Amino acid sequence: MILIRLIPMAARFIPAAALMLVIGAPSGPLQAQSGPSVSTSTSTGPPESTPASLSPLEEGKRLYELGRHTEALSHLEQAVRDDEKAAPAHYWLGMALYKMSRDEEALESFKTAVRRDKHWAPGHVGMGLVYVRMPRRRLDARKALRTALRLDPGSAEYQYIMGLTFMDQADKGWLIGSDPDGRKYFQRAVELDPLHPDAWFQLGRCYEELNLADHDKLVRDRYDDYIQALNAYLKQYQVNPEHPETLRRFAGICHRFEYYERGAERLREMAAEMEGIAPDVIRAMLTQFEALTMSKEKQYDLLQRSLETYIKSLDPAEQEVYADLSHVAPPDVLEAWQAAEGADRDKVWQDFWNARDSNPATVENERLVEHYKRVMYARLHFADGQHPYDRRGEMYVRYGAPDDRRRFVFRHFENPDIPHMLTGNPAVDAIRERNLLAGYRLQLHTGGSPIGMIQGTVNWVEFIWFNARSRMETQPGYVVESWVYVPHDLELYFVDTLKDGRFDYPLKTVTHITQDMVQQDRFHPRQRAAELITRSPEVYTHDFGGESLDYAFDITTFRGAGDKTVMELAYSIPVWQFGEVTDGQGLKTFLNNQATLRDSVFSPAFNQKFRFGPIERPKRKISSDQARVSAYTLAVDVQVPPGQFTAAVEMNDEASRRIGVYERPVTVPDYRGSNLMISDLKLSTGITPTNDAGPFVRQGLNIVPHPLRAYGRGQLVYVYYEVYNLEQDEAGRTSYETNYEINPEGIPDTRSRFDGRPGRPGDQQTVVLTYEDEGEASEEVEYTAIDTADLPPGVYVLNVTVEDRQTGERAARSTSFILLDQ
Template sequence: MPVYARAESLLSAGRLKEARALLESALRAQRDDPRALTLLGRVHLAWPVIGRLKAWRLFEQAARLDPSTPEPRYWQAQVGLHLGGADGERMIRDALYHSWELDPAYRDTWDIWQQIYRNKGHIRRAVSILSRHAGNAKADLRRAHLLIELGENDAAEAILADLIAAGRDDASVWALRAQGALEAGDTAVGLAHYERALARSGDDPLRLLWKQVEPIASPEEDSVYAATPSSEREGFFQAFWARREPDLTTAPNERIVEHFTRLRRARHLYRLLHPQSIFHRSPERRTLVAVMAPRVLKAVREFSHPLAGPVPGRSRFEDEIQAAGLGVDVRDVPEPDSLTRYRRLGFDGRGLLYLRFGEPRHRLVDIGNVEVWEYVVHGQPVAITLARASIAARFGETGALSGGDVVIFPTSKVELHNSAVMLERDETSIEAELEVRAWVAAFRGERPGEHLVYMRATPDSGVAAAWDASWTELARDRGTGPHIFRLAAGEYHLGLDVRSGDRLGRLRGEYSVPSLWTSQLAVSSILAGVTADTAFGRDDIAAAMPGDLRLPAGSPLALYAEIYDLPANADGMATYEVRYAFEPVGRGRAVALSFVRQVRAAPSVAERIVVQPGDVPPGRYRIVVTVRDRIIGREVQSTLLNFELR
């Protein structure tokens, strides 16, 4: 076996001493062998504890002997990754510059570049080097990416347009075009480009579509994306934005535009300054942040801000801690992984919060590198403490904050919970100030298996939408309602947004469409309204049923439901007992009305009554309809309907 192959095999097997002896012997025979020098450098790089600087010198020697290959420079970047810190970053940056001069797409050098701090000067030098490879599609794509980081969107667009004209038509190109246009404020063009990117999401060599949204993804979305085949990626991203759409009454999804606007600002203000700091790589080092707690707590006590309660819900971080049987110290940073999310995503704690929730309502800052950001999350005031604390204080300075990146620094268990939850959610800054009340009802459709789902809201001018369980949009309807969707039995997400003047009301919820096609006795939802027609039908009452379910007590109350698959006797007749139970919500008395009906058996039988004023006193009620057939004795109940007589 040749020396190189043998050394590579020994290195892969972790037999470092043997590999070192073999390569040193080869270099004694030929001291200026760049390949042997590179392999020996890799052995020293893999050596426990020591050997990093020795490895760097060997790679430097190999690079000078053979300046035509980027491999030694690539391994110099690996030395910098092992060393970390500012010195390591400088090594990485210089090594990547040299490597790109030879090969602008060598191995994973672009991914390594994403892991280091880069200011405008660093980026401009990289752009200059990559411009020497103009016409190389990979180099041009990366150069356009860097120009967008600099805010030079016109220059980036020119490069990307040329790439497409030359036949490069994948999602990465279109995703960058979309980002450049959206960050420049050209919404229509940016969204059109983004749709083209999504249509090509199965071919995204730089994984840009995911990297653009990863900072706001939930842990569940992270897991689902990793398991989604490339052929289904478009559906994943469509669903990703569907669940975040803030205003159904407008044509574009403003959350997409909002996200890219936040992304540009976060990159400018909250980029991670020390991504190679050991803080971001070592859970043990992060525990040392606890020594700064007295200083942080002292600063927070000087702020005047309202007490915050817990945000509803629970984070995956807390579930993992609980499953492991661990306690949660109030000084812990909510970071369950060995590599911090700050490092993975390239933003400090402020950037992560800003990308997910936008500008805080209030921002309290002291001169000692401590901040408190205040938000309202799900109606709950929340205060999140941040501290510039990723670089530990010098020995003996137990109360000092000496610098580094701004990280989330919970000062109580409530704050730990809130920050953990907020790092797994995101919200639009488009406020929905208008209170929306609505009802949903389900009936059989005309075709087997089909269900008609009625929706109506107050105010009643708006847009309703239905998505399946994976957030694929199935239907959207605009108007005053009731909105009617044709759906199969199953789980759905429903949305209903309304406008009154320039105020927006937003409603989102899950709805389970019951199976009303079981060939067994079943009953629909209940409708309630005021109508002068005693022979009213389903659509008559649906049109008369207000979205807020507030009905006048002085008018006759019409109730409507449908009964399905009543059993028949030998004469084709069905006999059933129906009971309307009005249960008061709060104070009041219960009212029950019962009737025995005999009707011609049919797949669907309309059940209707008119309750006269005074039969049910004014008040708030839950009503349920119980149907019991008198032939085989089967009994079914409707879903509850909450309404108010006033």
């Protein structure tokens, strides 16, 4: 897993304070550089030959730089005996002693070096190093380091060490008028040495951490500080990719304050600068942050791809956490998934998520995206004490973020009427009040002993550990979180009982009052949560981002090219839903449309997006009479594969932000083959020949779609269809008979009573019309208008049967429409 979890604020990275100073003649310029932390033990490898020409001081320095401090010590002591007045000899002896944690002796050596040459900066730096490590000697360290900086102001390392003396100050150690942290020294250090291995990191800490001067500032007041910290941490990573903490600090700020967009922006800049060599950790973190940014903007199509890319970058064990159904599936599905293997297991998993897709009109699965987001959040925020996450994480994965979440410290024997500050949300406050008065009352101790535990609540290891921890505390208290889910009328408590970062339900308590025990047991968080999980293992309500958009849509199919079928999607949208221009949303709008065909297991088999417009919006509010009849009609053709599908469509109005999603089963015929076929019957409000192109034109006819299929009594019902594979005689002519039959819905057509052949109407409500036609092509275009003046209002079924008079083959189609009493 990418190391981006929040870390305790107490965690620090301060490199080994020992400095390898390249010493020249005492009067010459000096340069300092920090080195890696090295062991104080003597090397166990084969002994190296000592150059015969090296002096004791040079040999001691050589061994010191190899990390062989014990061996170096004897040579440096000899160097001091050889030249008692040489400041460098005393300095290097002090450094060897410092590395061996013999601080008092090291300090004396550094003081001797200063006495030998008080104008030589390294001696003062050595004193500062020892003082920094000693308790209550920071002021002495700063005094020594100020002297060194006065002697050598251009040393980045000296500036850096001085900055460290101002870090991690308790309130008592902070003096009025002094620097609250070391930022000015770290800033100077990176100006002098932009490639310093730790100064950028310490500068980031100064901007991130709250010092005494910032105690009255809110998070929003420190936004600029946090951005400075992000920049510093990434700069440190660029110059020192091996730094152990800088990326975690960077990610910690982004997660705590949801600075995902800014974090992604900085990571993109870094990836561009390191094009071709950007480490996997940077690319993975960028993918994660982009996913979280798109989550806020609800770009689900990009978000799913980004999340899946991120998950694939994780190790297999971590990928399993995201794929696990344990905290979302009902028992029967979970059992089937756990029992299955290989492709069968994958199919159970895919079917589970397909069935929960919130918007079937989109290719992406919004519910699965939400699951990935929840798991990611749980891994980042609820995994410190337990893998993959504690009880809070389980509830978060199941039900998402609570409507309110509070954290507080609850102490032994404290009154359960803890100060519940009002949230401003009446529903949340009412649930907490009701739970306090008539539900579960938080209790952590009974009588004079630690929490009484009912058998089975915890195991004996936890029992022993808990009692040991409790006795170590003089005033034991526990961190508690209260979560409220308003839709479930539920408050849950989670307690860090063992003080190890793992939160779970409170332990059950024992009391001598039976009624209290019954109530506590009945409303215990564990019990309430179990009841909710039994009813609903997981819950998600998708936010479509606007009010509902109502419209009618219809699907008709025709023969397409090759193995494809032409599917026409027609829509009719009441114009009043576009709002009016006085709402300030513009004079015109656009409609975003998306259509998807899903197969038997609800996987997308076809998807296409369209954008219609510009469409003029109403200039004023539409009257109720106009609202009933004024509609905007549009249509589009697509090429799709044949088969049985669920068709799902989405229409979104950009101005009003209304959105509507509908689905219906559809059979897409396969028009390949040589047998007689009829296309779907397309109902229309008007069909006229035309030589022009247009959205409603097909085969030289302008066919105005009528997806609503509702006609006024007496209004002509237009119908269009195509006939395929008519038999041609030797002269190339065709001959066929067409029968139109209209029946009230629920009354079988005459074909069911005459062996499949159209017969005479069985009652006065059935209309049968028969025509004989001839043509010169195997495919014919047919349309007609049906007079409905003599039909009463109601729902009718139109059956069209075509018989090829040369072969005797018959083909039939049917559709329905509504007659309204005008």
